[in-house]
Amino acid sequence: MSKELHCISLLTTISFFFLLLSTKSHAGSISIYWGQNGFEGTLNQTCATGRYKFVNVAFLNVFGSGQTPSLNLAGHCNPSTGGCTGVGPEVEYCQSLGIKVMLSLGGAIGNYGFSSKKDAMDFACYLWDNFLGGTSSFRPLGNAVFDGIDFAIYQSKSTLYWDDLARYIARHIMYTTKLHLLPLFLITLLGLSYVTQARYYGNHRPNHGGIAIYWGQNGFEGRLNETCATGRYKYVNLAFLNIFGGGQVPSLNLAGHCDPASGGCVGLSSEVEFCQARGIKVLLSLGGGVGNYSFSSKNDAKGFAKYLWNNFLGGHSKSRPLGKAPLDGIDFDIESGSTLYWDNLARFLNRYNGYGRGKKKVYLSAAPQCPFPDKYLGTPLKTGLFDYVWVQFYNNPPCQYNGSTTNLIDSWNFWSSQSYITTLFMGLPAANQAAGSGFLPPGVLTSQVLPLIKKSPKYGGVMFWSKYWDDQSGYTKQIVKDV
Numbered sequence: 001m002s003k004e005l006h007c008i009s010l011l012t013t014i015s016f017f018f019l020l021l022s023t024k025s026h027a028g029s030i031s032i033y034w035g036q037n038g039f040e041g042t043l044n045q046t047c048a049t050g051r052y053k054f055v056n057v058a059f060l061n062v063f064g065s066g067q068t069p070s071l072n073l074a075g076h077c078n079p080s081t082g083g084c085t086g087v088g089p090e091v092e093y094c095q096s097l098g099i100k101v102m103l104s105l106g107g108a109i110g111n112y113g114f115s116s117k118k119d120a121m122d123f124a125c126y127l128w129d130n131f132l133g134g135t136s137s138f139r140p141l142g143n144a145v146f147d148g149i150d151f152a153i154y155q156s157k158s159t160l161y162w163d164d165l166a167r168y169i170a171r172h173i174m175y176t177t178k179l180h181l182l183p184l185f186l187i188t189l190l191g192l193s194y195v196t197q198a199r200y201y202g203n204h205r206p207n208h209g210g211i212a213i214y215w216g217q218n219g220f221e222g223r224l225n226e227t228c229a230t231g232r233y234k235y236v237n238l239a240f241l242n243i244f245g246g247g248q249v250p251s252l253n254l255a256g257h258c259d260p261a262s263g264g265c266v267g268l269s270s271e272v273e274f275c276q277a278r279g280i281k282v283l284l285s286l287g288g289g290v291g292n293y294s295f296s297s298k299n300d301a302k303g304f305a306k307y308l309w310n311n312f313l314g315g316h317s318k319s320r321p322l323g324k325a326p327l328d329g330i331d332f333d334i335e336s337g338s339t340l341y342w343d344n345l346a347r348f349l350n351r352y353n354g355y356g357r358g359k360k361k362v363y364l365s366a367a368p369q370c371p372f373p374d375k376y377l378g379t380p381l382k383t384g385l386f387d388y389v390w391v392q393f394y395n396n397p398p399c400q401y402n403g404s405t406t407n408l409i410d411s412w413n414f415w416s417s418q419s420y421i422t423t424l425f426m427g428l429p430a431a432n433q434a435a436g437s438g439f440l441p442p443g444v445l446t447s448q449v450l451p452l453i454k455k456s457p458k459y460g461g462v463m464f465w466s467k468y469w470d471d472q473s474g475y476t477k478q479i480v481k482d483v
């Protein structure tokens with residue numbers, strides 16, 4: 001199906017949407033326009049100030065009525081020669097700090113206005129494909145997915161069809177329901193009554209999930225940077241930090257990759273950065289099937305959170321096992337030992353969110369087993385602090401694929417109905433031999449499972465154990481375009 005047909009069918013087959021009007025502003029936050037002066041610092045410098053909660057990238061100022069849309073970023077870069085694609089990683093940097101980055105339409109200088117509803121609809125498709133969750137062979141600002149569209153319309157040839165544009169953008173958002181549609185704000189910017197602002201939240205390509213992969217437990221699965229260079233994974237869990245707590249010296253195990261104890265893994269730092277530069281989140285996974293980990297007290301968990309901060313996240317230590325690059329977060333794959341204090345660990349780690357020099361977000365993820373509630377992770381998950389939950393729908397006959405998808409889908413639906421879970425992934429073995437049971441053939445995933453689970457507003461993608469098994473089976477190569 002061609003892109004245009006896709007866009008049009010979207011817009012004509014969806015016959016409902018929510019429109020809420022509000023005049024509320026977000027108390028206590030500053031929104032800033034950036035882009036119209038080359039001497040105002042880069043976008044990421046702007047975000048690094050920590051002062052702004054919203055940044056409007058100004059302006060896309062030529063569009064509509066048959067014109068080729070054109071962005072103007074003054075002295076910053078030249079969009080028409082592809083000179084602005086580097087702004088994409090800066091948009092993602094801002095988003096990693098919790099800042100919403102909007103693309104601003106209009107401004108005082110330009111040429112914009114629609115000749116018809118259809119014209120507004122086509123432009124909504126253009127915005128979707130070039131700045132939001134769609135795809136285009138040439139995205140002026142690279143692959144970053146903007147948080148939304150700002151309407152700074154005040155000298156248009158026509159006052160017509162701006163409401164249609166807002167609706168068409170909103171319909172894309174509804175259709176790709178992994179995002180929460182927030183109220184379409186009607187605001188009066190500069191006293192002009194037809195200025196509207198539509199926004200939606202979420203960091204992912206809305207109609208696509210991402211693939212999370214575990215890497216680290218087999219020396220024959222390729223390097224970390226090669227894993228990221230495949231372009232197939234959006235999250236990489238480094239497996240595992242499997243000895244800690246109860247007074248033990250924490251110890252990382254990366255199988256045949258390198259020897260952390262002798263400092264042999266510090267070189268992974270540049271590979272972590274390689275991954276992060278591609279928008280891939282790299283998390284340290286705690287636990288796993290083999291190890292010795294338990295906390296003796298709340299204080300023990302607190303001390304360990306500090307250890308993680310200093311040795312793997314934004315803090316400092318002389319002996320960082322993976323070198324200086326701060327990881328994006330911590331994954332909980334707790335499968336043995338005591339069930340206590342894991343919720344405390346999550347809370348202590350959350351205190352480091354946005355802390356320190358880089359002010360980076362500390363992502364938390366968890367890999368519970370599908371029988372509900374998980375023995376170790378049930379209580380921590382209820383804190384609501386976990387950004388990603390990749391449930392292991394394998395090695396657990398009551399809630400996995402057994403030739404029928406019924407148990408699997410029922411379990412998915414139960415997990416996704418938990419209010420404290422925001423982004424849910426289907427965790428699967430990447431090959432038949434990767435787990436004792438529960439292998440879901442790729443063709444069944446794409447034909448019977450993904451079409452159902454992608455309807456969930458909490459759908460985040462699919463997780464696989466593990467890179468090694470994925471290499472053997474070629475699983476993710478077969479399904480990546482459907483995720």
Ligand SMILES: *[C@@H]1O[C@H](CO)[C@@H](O)[C@H](O)[C@H]1NC(C)=O
Nearest residue numbers: 042044045048086089090093
């Ligand atoms: C901002 O982006 C530029 C170009 O990508 C990069 O060199 C610089 O280190 C970034 N600064 C921060 C604070 O991330």
Ligand SMILES: *[C@@H]1O[C@H](CO)[C@@H](O)[C@H](O)[C@H]1NC(C)=O
Nearest residue numbers: 223224225226229270271274
């Ligand atoms: C990964 O890192 C190694 C060691 O620095 C380097 O030799 C190799 O070219 C890198 N591979 C990729 C795909 O960047």
Ligand SMILES: *[C@@H]1O[C@H](CO)[C@@H](O)[C@H](O)[C@H]1NC(C)=O
Nearest residue numbers: 244245246247248292293294
């Ligand atoms: C596991 O850790 C505990 C402390 O939490 C320790 O007492 C025990 O000896 C350890 N077991 C092994 C086999 O190392």
Ligand SMILES: *[C@@H]1O[C@H](CO)[C@@H](O)[C@H](O)[C@H]1NC(C)=O
Nearest residue numbers: 397398401402403404406407
């Ligand atoms: C799968 O599990 C369901 C429910 O336990 C059962 O009714 C069904 O017969 C099983 N299917 C196969 C092929 O084992």
